[in-house]
Amino acid sequence: MSAQTLLLSLFRYKAWADEGLTAGLTAVGERSAHAEFRTAIRILNHAHIVDRIFAANLQLTPHAYAATDPDEAPKPDSLFKAVKKTDQWYIGYIARLDEAELAAMIEFPFSDGMPGRMSREEMLGHIIAHGGYHRGEIGRIMTQLTRSSPRDTFTGYLHETEPARRERMR
Template sequence: MSTLSLLRTLFNYRAWANAELLKKMENFDIDLHAQDREAALRLVNHTYVVDKIFAAHLMGTGHEFTTDNTADTPPLRDLRAALTASDEWYQNFLETVTPEQLSESVSFVFTDGDRGCMSREEMLTHLIIHSGYHRGEVGRILSRLSLSLPWDTFAVYLHQAEPSRRLAA
């Protein structure tokens, strides 16, 4: 499997995992779990903002963000729409980027003013790891409240996306 093919699969997995998590976040009781719900929304919004920042880095353009989150927390409905659009943007990007472009290093500035330089492949890998880390944090909040957890594993995704894998075993 090529790096590009693996990245495509990982971003398809990420979109699936994000959708599963957002669906489970509907189980927060707005009154009973207000603080935990807000914390979970802030974590997911943070991943969305970082996605937008790195999309700009990947394209070599500027972005509007001065921090890695927004002052106001969007409602779940709006966050779902924004994150879904972001996931689709990355899936589309991976359909057009070339292996040569993936290996190119791109210089940029982090929101704290520090300079950075990463290949596009490294940036994309960072985003996969970053979003998984924060989905796990939200999962810990759900678990602590005894709310149902999403299936957020790459193996489950692969077998749901390609049921024939079960027959190969």
């Protein structure tokens, strides 16, 4: 399996997991004004901002973010739409890259001003790991509020989206 094939699968999984998470948050938000819900939205907003910062870094363009955890988060519905749009952007972006572009090293400033240098593959790997970490945080909050959280495993995604390919041989 090529790096591009794996990254596409991981970003499709991320989009699937984000869809489940935002659907779960929508259900919680409709019946809750808990501070924990607002915390979950702030965490998701942070993860989204980091996704956008790295999208800019990958394209060698500046971004408009002064911080990764602003004082105010957008309205949940606006954030959920922006997350979905960004997830789709990453899938399309990765599909257009070749092996040399994936391996290319890029210099950029981290949000704290320190210099950074990573390959596109490393940046994309960071986005997957960072998003998974924060979805886990939000999942824990949702479990506290509702006693459950959306499914969020790569294996669950693969078995749900590729059932014929994943069935056991008998």
